Amino acid sequence: xxxxxxxxxxxxxxxxxxxxxxxxxxxxxxxxxxxxxxxxxxxxxxxxxxxxxxxxxxxxxxxxxxxxxxxxxxxxxxxxxxxxxxxxxxxxxxxxxxxxxxxxxxxxxxxxxxxxxxxxxxxxxxxxxxxxxxxxxxxxxxxxxxxxxxxxxxxxxxxxxxxxxxxxxxxxxxxxxxxxxxxxxxxxxxxxxxxxxxxxxxxxxxxxxxxxxxxxxxxxxxxxxxxxxxxxxxxxxxxxxxxxxxxxxxxxxxxxxxxxxxxxxxxxxxxxxxxxxxxxxxxxxxxxxxxxxxxxxxxxxxxxxx
Numbered sequence: 001x002x003x004x005x006x007x008x009x010x011x012x013x014x015x016x017x018x019x020x021x022x023x024x025x026x027x028x029x030x031x032x033x034x035x036x037x038x039x040x041x042x043x044x045x046x047x048x049x050x051x052x053x054x055x056x057x058x059x060x061x062x063x064x065x066x067x068x069x070x071x072x073x074x075x076x077x078x079x080x081x082x083x084x085x086x087x088x089x090x091x092x093x094x095x096x097x098x099x100x101x102x103x104x105x106x107x108x109x110x111x112x113x114x115x116x117x118x119x120x121x122x123x124x125x126x127x128x129x130x131x132x133x134x135x136x137x138x139x140x141x142x143x144x145x146x147x148x149x150x151x152x153x154x155x156x157x158x159x160x161x162x163x164x165x166x167x168x169x170x171x172x173x174x175x176x177x178x179x180x181x182x183x184x185x186x187x188x189x190x191x192x193x194x195x196x197x198x199x200x201x202x203x204x205x206x207x208x209x210x211x212x213x214x215x216x217x218x219x220x221x222x223x224x225x226x227x228x229x230x231x232x233x234x235x236x237x238x239x240x241x242x243x244x245x246x247x248x249x250x251x252x253x254x255x256x257x258x259x260x261x262x263x264x265x266x267x268x269x270x271x272x273x274x275x276x277x278x279x280x281x282x283x284x285x286x287x288x289x290x291x292x293x294x295x296x297x298x299x300x301x302x303x304x305x306x
Contacts, residue, residue, distance in 0.1 A: 015040065019048045065096065066104040073105075077113040078258035081105040086294050114258040128220060131245055132236035133212050139169040142306050143198060146174065147212045147249045148191060148219075151257065153178075153266065160272055163187035164256075165195055166249050171289055172297035173280050174198060178273055188218045189227060196231055212236040212246060256283070 022034045022045055035042040055063070065088070072087040073079065079087065085101035088094060105111070139145040145168045153160040158180050165175040175194030177187035199209060211233050213219040219237070238245030260266040260279060269275045288294040295303070 015044070016048070019045050023049070062100075062104055065094070065100070066108045066110075068092065068094075069101060069104055069110055070108060073110045075263070076259070077262040078255065080112045080114075081110070082290055083288075084110070086288055086290075090288070113262055114255065128225075129235040129237040131212075131238060132210055132234060133245075137168050137248060139167075142167055142169045142172075142301060143202060143209050144169060144207070145210045145212065146195060147246055148188075149214060149246065149249045149253060150187070150216065151253045153257065153260070153272070155267060155269055155272055161187060162276065163191050164249065164253070165191040166252065167297075168248050170292060170297040170300045171248065171252065172284050172301065176276065176280055178276055180272075185218045185221075185224075188224065192224070192227055195233075196228065199231055199233075208232045208234050210234045210236055212238070214238045214243075214246060215240050 018038045018040050022031065022038060022040075025034055031045065032042060035045055068088045068091070069081070069084050072084045072091075076083070076087065081102045082098055084105065085096070085098050088101075089096075133145065137145065146165060147168060148163065148165045150161055150163045153162055159182060160178050160180050161182065161184065162178040163176065164173055166172070167174050175191040177190040179187050195209070195211070209232065211228075213236075215237050218224055225235070243250040256279075260275075264275060264279055266272070266275060283297070285296050285298050287296055289297065289300075292300040
């Protein structure tokens with residue numbers, strides 16, 4: 001098919017060249033005579049003349065698609081062309097390839113404003129809790145593999161510490177807690193309590209939950225370990241200073257922060273906890289994720305009967 005397509009494009013190219021030659025010589029020779037010499041159809045030449053300066057339907061589609069992608073980019077500056085293409089599809093129902101969306105974005109200079117990460121060398125293994133995951137992130141059911149992390153959000157002159165607990169089965173935020181008190185351990189324990197409540201509601205109480213975190217001071221503390229002593233939780237930790245050992249939540253943390261600042265205007269929020277609650281509801285129930293086939297986490301879990 002690729003060879004046939006190339007042949008058709010080559011034929012069209014030489015036809016255009018022949019029409020251009022006729023256009024140059026028509027002042028000296030009759031058009032009918034030139035068409036006979038060049039071996040082209042006279043009606044085809046006149047159709048070509050009428051189309052000059054006008055866009056064909058493919059070019060018009062690209063202009064319209066670029067306009068829609070630009071509008072989606074202005075609404076969600078953090079999105080890349082894959083997410084922008086999906087936004088346009090949801091809004092219009094227009095089916096087109098991501099390759100075409102990439103070409104339109106590249107021609108129009110549409111780029112995600114999200115910052116890119118840098119590579120860091122891996123650190124040392126934890127003595128208390130070695131890495132139990134080791135790259136095997138494909139959970140078969142909810143509450144099999146749960147990860148947690150804390151990220152800092154700056155709003156005005158205040159730094160907020162936001163702790164998230166995520167289910168890797170469908171990337172759903174199971175619990176979150178935020179505080180403006182630097183170094184407070186309350187958000188960590190609040191998320192742990194929410195995890196324990198979810199475990200209590202499960203039908204299969206004997207199944208184990210792998211709880212993977214970094215080597216933060218709270219996660220490594222004896223008090224935190226004692227807080228889940230009576231629960232079937234297997235602790236797992238990343239190597240020191242190695243975010244690639246916890247890639248799912250580390251990657252999402254980056255995108256979540258970009259969306260909060262660029263799309264939800266977090267920097268000018270007067271009620272950070274309320275805004276984060278609203279964002280978590282959006283993230284779990286409405287935000288399409290490419291890793292989930294452009295379904296929301298709750299939709300993905302529901303479709304699989306959980």
